[in-house]
Amino acid sequence: MSHLFPVYSRWDVEPISAEGSQIIDKNGKHYLDFTSGIGVCNLGHRPAKVQEAVENQLNSFWHVSNLFIQSKQDEAAKLLADAAGLELVFFSNSGAEANEAAIKLARKATGRNKIITFTNSFHGRTFAAMSATGQEKIQIGFGPLLQTFKHVPFNDLAVITEELDEDTAAVMLEIVQGEGGIHLATKEFLHELQILCQSNGTLLIVDEIQTGMGRTGKPFAYQHFNLNPDIVTVAKGLGSGFPIGAVIGSNKLGEAFGPGSHGSTFGGNPISIAAATVTMQTIFDSGFLKEVTKKADYLRNSLIELLSDPLVVDVRQLGLMAGIELRKEAAPLLAHLREKGLLLLPAGENVIRILPPLSATYEEMDEAMNIVSAVLNEVHAKV
Structure with a gap:
């Protein structure tokens, strides 16, 4: 048993x-x-340089908490922000946690409540991330979901134009719906969606949990389409198998995530940061x-x-x-x-x-x- x-x-x-x-x-x-740990082991299993960095950190310290200055954390954040064309990073432990943080950040920064996502999307299994997910099979049996999420058909600009209103904090999407069947957003849809969000003061969140970290031939999949998202979430391939996720955002969002507004005991753990730093140095080349x-x-x-x-x-x-x-x-x-x-x-x-x-x-x-x-x-x- x-x-x-x-x-x-x-x-x-x-x-x-x-x-x-x-x-x-x-x-x-x-x-x-050819599962890569469900998109985690982008450099394969046990890449030598990542293993060496982890072993070096193990011989230094494993955990001290985020009350301490950790310069390596900031160095990793700069690598990630520069690759995304953004400025600020919050480290979490997973993709679901990154998406939870992104949802909180969007609502706090805009003062709005509604977030639009897409049918067949997948954003995680925590409660807000599950509510954001556009797949009923993920949600069955858990009672009422958070009511401020609205799911609309993927690649359908007409429906999202109708749904977008003055209470819409963000539109959240995957460039490729991985769990939903490998469905790709079209260039025309993404371009018009960005214009629509900008004109309405709505933030654009791109979930790069599975598509990020070089998986599509660029650091992030949205870079194939000349998008400029306000928030990007990443995890999976970031740490080569060590648990780490991140929210990447623009400078204008910094005030919304001030001291005490969000946190994570293990987020940005030194071991995971060591793995992520070498992973990024390799992949972003x-x-x-x-x-x-x-x-x-x-x-x-x-x-x-x-x-x-x-x-x-x-x-x-x-x-x-x-x-x-x-x-x-x-x-x-x-x-x-x-x-x-x-x-x-x-x-x-x-x-x-x-x-x-x-x-x-x-x-x-x-x-x-x-x-x-x-x-x-x-x-x-x-x-």
């Missing part, structure tokens, strides 16, 4: 070691991991991001070939974040892929999500796509 609450549908895989794009389980079986873009183009060619498979409805991609929409449920195919030694994720009921480490090799991408193609062929042959 397990003493853990059964909130996860766990795979029959127990890792004992991992490095780069590879996981080895307790039976000695090798897996090619222009040469590294250029190589991610090349890999994304390479992966796209393999994905396009899958469109000829009778089981495939569509493929959608931005950078090294891709989804294969199927004509059937994804879960059985994912189990079959695991048997073949490839780890991939679902995104909704019928989408296979591909999140390779940004450090994955071209040979590993070939191996992964060959396995996907072979499994699709096997399943189609049985049908």
